[in-house]
Amino acid sequence: MGHSLLASFQRDGRRVTRPRKAILAVLERTRHPMSVSEIHTSLTRGKIAVDLVTVYRTLSVFKQLGMVSRVEFQEGQFRYELCQGRAHHHHIRCRGCGHIADLMLCPLKKVLAMVERETRFLVEDHSLEFIGWCPQCR
Amino acid sequence: MGHSLLASFQRDGRRVTRPRKAILAVLERTRHPMSVSEIHTSLTRGKIAVDLVTVYRTLSVFKQLGMVSRVEFQEGQFRYELCQGRAHHHHIRCRGCGHIADLMLCPLKKVLAMVERETRFLVEDHSLEFIGWCPQCR
DNA sequence: GCTGTTGTTGCAAACGACTTGCATTTATCA
DNA sequence: TGATAAATGCAAGTCGTTTGCAACAACAGC
Numbered sequence: 255m256g257h258s259l260l261a262s263f264q265r266d267g268r269r270v271t272r273p274r275k276a277i278l279a280v281l282e283r284t285r286h287p288m289s290v291s292e293i294h295t296s297l298t299r300g301k302i303a304v305d306l307v308t309v310y311r312t313l314s315v316f317k318q319l320g321m322v323s324r325v326e327f328q329e330g331q332f333r334y335e336l337c338q339g340r341a342h343h344h345h346i347r348c349r350g351c352g353h354i355a356d357l358m359l360c361p362l363k364k365v366l367a368m369v370e371r372e373t374r375f376l377v378e379d380h381s382l383e384f385i386g387w388c389p390q391c392r
Numbered sequence: 393m394g395h396s397l398l399a400s401f402q403r404d405g406r407r408v409t410r411p412r413k414a415i416l417a418v419l420e421r422t423r424h425p426m427s428v429s430e431i432h433t434s435l436t437r438g439k440i441a442v443d444l445v446t447v448y449r450t451l452s453v454f455k456q457l458g459m460v461s462r463v464e465f466q467e468g469q470f471r472y473e474l475c476q477g478r479a480h481h482h483h484i485r486c487r488g489c490g491h492i493a494d495l496m497l498c499p500l501k502k503v504l505a506m507v508e509r510e511t512r513f514l515v516e517d518h519s520l521e522f523i524g525w526c527p528q529c530r
Numbered sequence: 531g532c533t534g535t536t537g538t539t540g541c542a543a544a545c546g547a548c549t550t551g552c553a554t555t556t557a558t559c560a
Numbered sequence: 561t562g563a564t565a566a567a568t569g570c571a572a573g574t575c576g577t578t579t580g581c582a583a584c585a586a587c588a589g590c
Contacts, residue, residue: 267536268537268538269536269537269538269585269586269587270586270587271537271538271539271586272539272585273539274538290576290577291575291576303540304539305539305540305541307539307540307577307578307579308539308540310576310577310578311538311578312538326464328462328464328470328519330470330547330575331575331577332466332576332577346507346513346515348513349516355511355513357507357510357511361500361506365497365499368497368499369484370524372497373484373493373526374526374527375484375486375493375522375525375526375530376524376525377484377522377524378487378523378525379522379523379524380520380521381466381520381523382500382518382520383518383519384507384515384517384518385515385517385518386513386514386515386516386517387513387514387516388511388513392514405565405566406566406567407556407557407558407566407567408558409556409557409566409567409568410556411567412567428548429547441569442568442569443568443569443570444548445549445568445569445570446567446568446569448547449549449567449568450567468546468576468577469546469547470547470548
């Protein structure tokens, strides 16, 4: 596990702990953005006792270190996925079964400059999520 | 106030009440998406006593009737703005002061077909919000 | 390896956004 | 004007997330 991720930790004076290793492992073996409670449930099912609060705090640290990105699908909760070398991308989520698929495209590259020109904002981030019906549910 | 909006109400067997008129008025005189508590505070400051719960329920009705659209900026809460004839659009929000500006463009029209082709989802909705720094805060 | 420092954890409790249940009020219509 | 059914207010509950604090455990230095 860990590898370079583990390194980003200690570089920052942070400690490599059992909960952090376990949470990282869960994220590594999942290929869609997970909610905090999904991660916690996964740990529990794997007989790894980690407090829900620790999951929150760990994800917050991961996010600060740029290890995970936070996504939101108008669900009233956040989801997290590992960045680790993956290109910037977006998602689509099914209203029926909740399945989330990656979109390996970001159609916004050209738009950013236009947005900055139009609004005089400095664009730092953007969120783009699609919602629809997957092949099984449509 | 109201006009055609008022009509959408009664058409549906719904009633035009004091809280609903007041909430509609608040939305009409504001030009950015408001959170529920912002709306409630605005009512309270205007000496209009409306329960917070009623604001939630009213916005839910407005949304069902297609009168408002719901936006979210990775804040952990939703915001609402009147649709009333306004074209589909997106927003940009300042990390510093929280100011929200409209973007009168949607660069995704051409992308939707591509997304549907790639994922075989039926795309029903999308959310696209930018986050950055406004001219004053940058 | 032992030990001290200090970052991290677990637990309890708080918080904020949002929802639900229910008795009371009130818009609407005959 | 009165009946009725929708809407409101209030209290309480849910759910996601955060905070306070004492106990714990990495890990650096001995």
